[in-house]
Amino acid sequence: MNHGPLIFLGALVTMAISWCGLIFTPQLQLGRMEQAPMKLLAPAYPAGRPGIAAQGREVYRALGCAECHTQQVRPSGDNTDLERGWGLRRTVARDFLTDSPVLVGRLRVGPDLANIAIREPKQFAVPWQYKTQSNHVEELELWHYAHLYNPRSVSPGSIMPAYRYLFEERTPSPKRQPSLDALPPEITARLTGVKNGAFEIVPRREARALVAYLMSLRADAPLFEAPVQITADAKVPNAASATNAPAANASGTNAPATNVPATPAPISK
Secondary structure, three states: OOOHHHHHHHHHHHHHHHHHHHHHHHHHHHOOOOOEOOOOOOOOEOOOOOHHHHHHHHHHHHOOHHHOOOOOOOOEOOEOHHHHOOOOOOOOHHHHOOOOOOOOOOOOOOOOOOOHHHOOHHHOOOOOOOOOOOOHHHHHHHHHHHHHHOHHHHOOOOOOOOOHHHEEEEOOEOOEOOOOOOOOHHHHHHHHOOOOOOOEEEEOHHHHHHHHHHOOOOOOOOOOOOOEEEOOOOOOOOHHHHOOOOOOOOOOOOOOOEEEOOOOOOOOO
């Protein structure tokens, strides 16, 4: 008995069902997704990244950072991402609307980076503290530079490789003025052991772009499909949350949380 037509029909139906489940249905759900409007005259979320941050995204991609770091805050109940203070809400598809390709990541060899731009120092793998009251953005940028140059200088025991080739090491001389872009002498001394300004570390363009990209990673805007989990000592994201501008983050605690839904995005016609 010839079962060829029946086998062909079965294979065709199987492929059709798979296509509908893997391609057609997600397209119906996400294909018409738009940026979500924000309040207080803020730009729609997610806003595009600034130029140097967009360049840094390519550096991040070229270095293979997504092989060891994720950019996804998992829902409460699956693990302790929200309790760790790694975000105010779960990550959803809309967060990656302006990114192509999406760098969600493969493994968490290192910590999640979805909200690294607004993470409190005490919530880092190796906690640290700000030294000033107002220059938190600058201090966080310097932390990233130090971490790229010598990861174990700020995270003892880290297995992350050092990216010293993203920096230029200089010895000042009468013919060469100190660089305005060089890391502060106290950080250089801690990284190299060389004091008295006899040595300077200057981030190359790739390093500056990569740090700019890291400082743009925040997904704390309240969305209809992902309400923000507000804790007792947390702050509701303001208008700046809909942009890629760094800002102070709310510390994560185990205090009771409430949901703050955002205005739903308009339905596309």
